[in-house]
Amino acid sequence: MTDRAAKARKQGSDMSADIIDGKAFAAKVRGQIAGQVARMKADHGITPGLAVILVGEDPASQVYVRNKGTQTLEVGMHSYEHKLPAETRAEDLYALIDRLNADPAVHGILCQFPVPAHLSETEIVARIDPSKDVDGLHVVNAGLLASGQRAMVSCTPLGCLMLLRDRLGSLSGLNAVVVGRSNLVGKPMAQLLLRDSCTVTIAHSRTKDIAAVCRGADILVAAVGRPRMIPGDWIKPGATVIDVGINRVDAPERGPGKTRLVGDVDFDSAKEVAGAITPVPGGVGPMTIACLLANTLTACCRIHGLPEPDGLTA
Numbered sequence: 395m396t397d398r399a400a401k402a403r404k405q406g407s408d409m410s411a412d413i414i415d416g417k418a419f420a421a422k423v424r425g426q427i428a429g430q431v432a433r434m435k436a437d438h439g440i441t442p443g444l445a446v447i448l449v450g451e452d453p454a455s456q457v458y459v460r461n462k463g464t465q466t467l468e469v470g471m472h473s474y475e476h477k478l479p480a481e482t483r484a485e486d487l488y489a490l491i492d493r494l495n496a497d498p499a500v501h502g503i504l505c506q507f508p509v510p511a512h513l514s515e516t517e518i519v520a521r522i523d524p525s526k527d528v529d530g531l532h533v534v535n536a537g538l539l540a541s542g543q544r545a546m547v548s549c550t551p552l553g554c555l556m557l558l559r560d561r562l563g564s565l566s567g568l569n570a571v572v573v574g575r576s577n578l579v580g581k582p583m584a585q586l587l588l589r590d591s592c593t594v595t596i597a598h599s600r601t602k603d604i605a606a607v608c609r610g611a612d613i614l615v616a617a618v619g620r621p622r623m624i625p626g627d628w629i630k631p632g633a634t635v636i637d638v639g640i641n642r643v644d645a646p647e648r649g650p651g652k653t654r655l656v657g658d659v660d661f662d663s664a665k666e667v668a669g670a671i672t673p674v675p676g677g678v679g680p681m682t683i684a685c686l687l688a689n690t691l692t693a694c695c696r697i698h699g700l701p702e703p704d705g706l707t708a
């Protein structure tokens with residue numbers, strides 16, 4: 395049975411949704427990357443390198459940066475971590491970015507956000523060489539993507555696209571609703587879906603009757619950052635639901651002071667309606683890091699004029 399047939403069968407039935415295993419898919423993607431990195435070393439003597447900048451000591455950011463560093467090394471790339479004190483002056487941060495831009499061993503540069511309030515994320519991103527901008531945030535990359543040209547594409551939307559293509563095959567003609575309009579996720583996600591010939595709606599906090607808009611979605615991508623905002627009765631039966639939200643909430647049921655991660659979708663009610671849904675954790679999050687590594691490999695290939703890796707770009 396094809397995926398679409400399975401989806402059709404699920405409509406109107408009371409089966410619960412397939413859970414999309416982002417963790418397993420991400421491990422597969424990292425395996426592919428590791429193979430291509432090994433070949434790159436053997437054939438060309440080039441090792442892709444990723445530089446991650448962390449300003450300040452936000453505990454969640456420290457965990458993410460550590461995970462990124464470990465996974466970068468696991469696929470055989472070089473990892474360069476730059477931890478700067480919270481009070482770092484903008485000019486010193488820019489001097490570091492300039493050095494990394496000029497460093498031939500560095501193919502990808504990421505500055506972990508949020509940064510302390512005295513620094514400007516916009517100006518930091520503008521300082522990064524667009525060809526090394528593995529977050530896809532530079533206006534040059536946003537513009538290239540929007541005009542259908544070869545760009546560096548933000549890691550989270552790229553990961554969501556890989557999961558959707560794996561699940562659905564062709565996305566052509568499907569109604570896609572993206573909830574959230576951030577530069578990091580919502581906007582590039584909408585561009586990618588449009589490029590795959592979806593009919594795309596971007597919904598947000600001011601959208602009128604957002605529930606009805608979501609109910610029209612064959613593909614629903616939630617990227618608002620509000621815990622469990624989207625209930626099951628906003629979801630079209632059989633829809634594919636991609637939950638980008640990673641929200642830490644109190645979990646007194648786990649003991650005093652305990653917390654846990656939840657998405658922007660109310661998973662328990664949504665899974666009774668959707669055809670397939672990504673869990674949090676274990677859904678989009680691991681794909682984001684896998685795509686960061688994919689983007690670093692892609693940037694390295696482009697910088698050296700080598701053919702781009704298969705299946706790892708948009």
Ligand SMILES: Nc1nc(=O)c2c([nH]1)NC[C@@H]1CN(c3ccc(C(=O)N[C@@H](CCC(=O)O)C(=O)O)cc3)C=[N+]21
Binds near residue numbers: 550679
């Ligand atoms: N310039 C920049 N680019 C980013 O891409 C960026 C950033 N800044 N700042 C912070 C957010 C957050 N982010 C995550 C990546 C992976 C997981 C991830 O792997 N999550 C796991 C588990 C996480 C856990 O257990 O804490 C999961 O969802 O299964 C989460 C969050 C990237 N971000």
